[in-house]
Amino acid sequence: MRRPPQCAALLPPLRQRITDVPLLAEQFLEELSQTMGRAPARLADEARDALLAYAWPGNVRELRNVLERAAILSDEGVITRRDLSLQVQTASVAVPNDLAVMECQAIKSVLRQAEWNKSKAAKELGLTRSQLYVRLRKYGLEHSPTP
16 A cells, blocks of 8 residues: 655755745744743844754754754843754755746745735835736746645
C-alpha cells in the first residue's frame, strides 16, 4: 500500500524560503511563551539578521530548537545574537539564482503577511494593484490558499 505524501515533503527547504523565517520565529516564540508561562521573547535586530543569514540545514525543526534555547537563555525577554546557538556558517546564504523565483517568493511572503489582502500587499511591495495582478497571474497566485 502506498503512503500519501507528507505536506512537509511538498515544501521547499527553509533555506529556500528564507523570507518565512521571521514569520515562523514569531509564531514559535508565541507558542513557547505559552508553554513557559511568560510573555513572548522578542528578537533583537542583530538576532533577526543572524536568523536570516543562516543556511538552516536542519530546516524548521532546527529553527524551533534554536529559538527555544534562546528564549530560555535570553535576558529580559530580548533574544540577542549571542543567545542564538548557530554555527559559524552564517555567512553563506542559499539564495535562488533565478530572479523570477525570488520575486515569486517575495510576493507569496507579503501576501501571507497581508492575509491575502492584495491592496495591502501591493502597497507593501511598492506596486500598483494592477502591477501586482499581472505578477499574480504570471506566478499562478490569483487565489488565496484554502485553510
